[in-house]
Amino acid sequence: MATPEPLIAATKMGETGFALMSTRRLLTLAGIGMILVGMIFGDIFAVFVLHQNAAHVGASLAAAAHSAAADETAAVAANFQNTGAALENRGTKVDTHVHLIAFGYLALMLALLQPWVRISAASARKLALFFVFGAVLLPLGVFLIHYVGLAYSPLQAIGWASIFADLGGFMVLAATLGFGVGIVRHFQTRHSPQQDQLLSNRSVPARWLLAGGLFLVLAGFLHGAYYAGVNLYRHEDADYRILLSMSSAAAARNHAQIDQAISDYGQLQGDKAVSIAAHAHAIEFGLLAMLLAFFQPYVQLREAWKRRWAGVLLMGSLLLPVCVQMEMKFGLLAGGIADLGGLLVIVALLAMWIGIVRYTGNIDAMAQGRQA
Amino acid sequence: MSAKQVLLIGGLALAILGMSYGLWYAAFAEHQALDGIGQSLSSSFQAAAEKDSSAAENSLLQYREAKYRYDRQVDVHGHWLGLSMLLIIVAIGYDHVSFSQKLKTLLAWILLIGSAFFPLGVLMQTWSHGPAPRYVAALASAMVIVALAAMVLGFLRRQTA
Numbered sequence: 001m002a003t004p005e006p007l008i009a010a011t012k013m014g015e016t017g018f019a020l021m022s023t024r025r026l027l028t029l030a031g032i033g034m035i036l037v038g039m040i041f042g043d044i045f046a047v048f049v050l051h052q053n054a055a056h057v058g059a060s061l062a063a064a065a066h067s068a069a070a071d072e073t074a075a076v077a078a079n080f081q082n083t084g085a086a087l088e089n090r091g092t093k094v095d096t097h098v099h100l101i102a103f104g105y106l107a108l109m110l111a112l113l114q115p116w117v118r119i120s121a122a123s124a125r126k127l128a129l130f131f132v133f134g135a136v137l138l139p140l141g142v143f144l145i146h147y148v149g150l151a152y153s154p155l156q157a158i159g160w161a162s163i164f165a166d167l168g169g170f171m172v173l174a175a176t177l178g179f180g181v182g183i184v185r186h187f188q189t190r191h192s193p194q195q196d197q198l199l200s201n202r203s204v205p206a207r208w209l210l211a212g213g214l215f216l217v218l219a220g221f222l223h224g225a226y227y228a229g230v231n232l233y234r235h236e237d238a239d240y241r242i243l244l245s246m247s248s249a250a251a252a253r254n255h256a257q258i259d260q261a262i263s264d265y266g267q268l269q270g271d272k273a274v275s276i277a278a279h280a281h282a283i284e285f286g287l288l289a290m291l292l293a294f295f296q297p298y299v300q301l302r303e304a305w306k307r308r309w310a311g312v313l314l315m316g317s318l319l320l321p322v323c324v325q326m327e328m329k330f331g332l333l334a335g336g337i338a339d340l341g342g343l344l345v346i347v348a349l350l351a352m353w354i355g356i357v358r359y360t361g362n363i364d365a366m367a368q369g370r371q372a
Numbered sequence: 373m374s375a376k377q378v379l380l381i382g383g384l385a386l387a388i389l390g391m392s393y394g395l396w397y398a399a400f401a402e403h404q405a406l407d408g409i410g411q412s413l414s415s416s417f418q419a420a421a422e423k424d425s426s427a428a429e430n431s432l433l434q435y436r437e438a439k440y441r442y443d444r445q446v447d448v449h450g451h452w453l454g455l456s457m458l459l460i461i462v463a464i465g466y467d468h469v470s471f472s473q474k475l476k477t478l479l480a481w482i483l484l485i486g487s488a489f490f491p492l493g494v495l496m497q498t499w500s501h502g503p504a505p506r507y508v509a510a511l512a513s514a515m516v517i518v519a520l521a522a523m524v525l526g527f528l529r530r531q532t533a
Contacts (some may be wrong), residue, residue: 064414068421076421080414088406102453106387115381124436157403166399173391180384187377199464210465217458221517228513236443240436244414247428250420285455290461324519 021122024111028295030132031107032353035288038100038139039346043339046068046092056086058266059132061246065258068250089146096143103135103172108291110179115196117182118189127178134171134189143163201297205310209293211316221322224279235272242268270328278325285317292352299355306355309348314346375473375480376463382484383459388489388502390452400413405445408438420516441498448491455487455516476526486515519523 064079110131117124130167144161153159223318249257292313299306319341326334373381416431462483469476493509 020428064417065420066418071423073421077414080410080417084406084410095387098450102457105457109457109464112464113380113460117458157407158399162398162428164404167397168392169395169398171396173388176384176391177388180388183380183384187381199467210468211527214527218473218517218520218524221513221520225517227515229510236436236440239439243413243435244429246409246424247420247432249430251423251425280450283458285450287457287461289453290465294464295438332489 015081017091018074018199021125023121023128024114026113026125026128026132027107027111028298028356029353030128030135030361031104031111032365034104034107034135036099036104036346036349036353038104039342041093041100042097043170043342043346045097045340046339049093050090052084053090054266054269056089057083058262061264061265062258064253065246065250065262068247068254069255069258084320085146092142092145096139099142100139105284105291106172106176106204107135108295110176111318112199112291112294113179113183114184115181115199118186119182121176121239124179124182125332130171131193133177136166136173137168138172139168140179141168151235174351199294201294203296203303203306205294205303205306206293207290208307209296212310212317213286213291213293215287215362216282216289216317218286218313219283220286223282223316223321223325227275227279231271231275235268238268239265267328274324274327278321282317282321285320287347288345289314289317292349294338295352295356298359299352300358300360301351301355305351308353309355312344313348313352316346316348319344334349373471373477376466378477378484379459379463379466382393382480382488383456383463386452386456386459386484386487390449390456393452394449397449398424405438405442409435409442412438422503444494444498451491451494452487455490458520459484459487462520463486469523470529471522471526479522479526482515483519486512486519488512490516 026273031121060079060083064076064083067075067079110128114124141161141164145159145165148154148159148161150159153163155163238260242261246261246265249261292310296306296310299309301309320338323334323338323341327338398437412431412435416428416435419425419431419464462481466476466480472480490512492508493505493507493512495503496508
């Protein structure tokens with residue numbers, strides 16, 4: 001599967017090239033690594049936590065409503081505490097998944113932008129390390145919020161895990177700002193960037209990924225616009241009406257109506273969740289495909305395999321959002337195919353990541369040869 | 373400014389804005405918002421247990437308002453960041469779009485303005501329930517979709533040329 005790679009990069013650290021410890025290589029490998037970890041975490045969460053958590057929230061809400069019907073005020077509060085804990089557990093895990101992937105994308109973009117960043121190689125590398133540290137610290141901190149809570153915290157509402165998560169966010173923000181200053185300086189000096197192989201690549205897998213990515217992003221936007229225009233306010237209104245019906249049923253001690261409201265509430269939350277997930281995943285996978293299009297020259301695999309992996313990534317990227325959207329109608333079958341789509345994306349991404357790790361510098365060496 | 377500069381500098385500015393907003397929100401507003409949602413929901417059912425329908429309904433109205441604001445505030449953060457990434461990626465690959473420089477610059481500005489104002493319109497919905505913020509969000513999101521669709525066409529022209 002490999003292309004013979006006799007040349008070793010001689011690019012200096014921090015330049016546009018892809019030498020072993022260059023800023024671009026660091027951001028690229030860390031970025032794809034973060035996306036992979038974020039996706040695998042998301043899959044584990046979806047399979048082992050999400051549905052159990054939803055069942056727990058539903059059961060706690062039902063218990064609270066039935067306790068209200070039985071005039072047990074203290075039990076109502078206790079059940080809502082349970083619901084809150086389950087929602088926090090779910091929310092922090094979703095945030096961990098989302099932030100790891102988003103920072104991975106940002107790292108890939110910063111890697112691509114290196115030719116436009118006018119700062120010294122050493123400073124760029126320090127900024128990249130600062131970015132990666134913050135980008136790992138934030139999701140790790142968010143993940144720990146549910147487990148650490150307010151233990152030993154100097155603040156009333158925010159625990160140590162939240163404080164470290166915020167610190168991670170600040171580091172990412174500061175590093176991005178630093179790279180942004182470098183880009184503004186580049187445009188101020190009107191210095192033309194070096195010829196960049198990555199941005200002028202017209203290979204078949206790169207074109208597939210770019211076109212497929214654009215299509216997915218556009219489809220995701222249209223889906224989001226449809227959801228916002230047709231369903232968003234209807235769902236928000238239904239959320240209130242169902243809870244009002246549940247609360248009224250509790251006051252009237254109507255247990256059958258409580259159960260019906262609980263069932264409607266679960267159905268509504270499912271409808272909302274699949275629509276939002278389909279919209280978000282189509283756009284995220286589209287962005288990922290577009291980003292990976294630019295990195296194809298550094299994927300050290302045979303052309304046929306590069307095409308196969310590009311095809312696999314696009315197929316998975318389409319399958320997941322489409323099947324997630326169909327989950328409410330077709331249940332586990334659609335859910336299973338959606339999970340398979342996610343797996344295809346992960347495997348293709350892993351293959352490309354391995355291809356990039358194998359890169360030994362032929363493109364940079366050839367570019368330097370031409371310049372000499 | 374060239375089309376690429378508009379997209380690149382605009383995208384980075386939006387990314388920094390989205391991150392700053394998210395950082396501020398996580399540190400100073402999110403915990404309070406979540407507490408408010410949980411407390412109003414719990415109060416509603418406690419009032420139901422005490423057979424106080426009016427208090428239960430009032431608490432649920434508070435819940436609805438708090439949830440409405442929370443959902444939008446989180447969406448603003450996510451959409452500013454997501455759109456900023458799109459702007460930067462489009463900037464990087466803008467040479468693949470086959471249109472005149474003038475049209476490319478116009479599309480870049482439309483995409484940037486739409487990307488900035490769409491989440492702003494969503495945020496404005498937390499300040500006012502009137503129709504104006506919804507129109508701002510709808511118009512801006514239409515600008516994003518139209519600009520992106522045009523860019524896809526430009527990209528396809530390049531592929532077939």
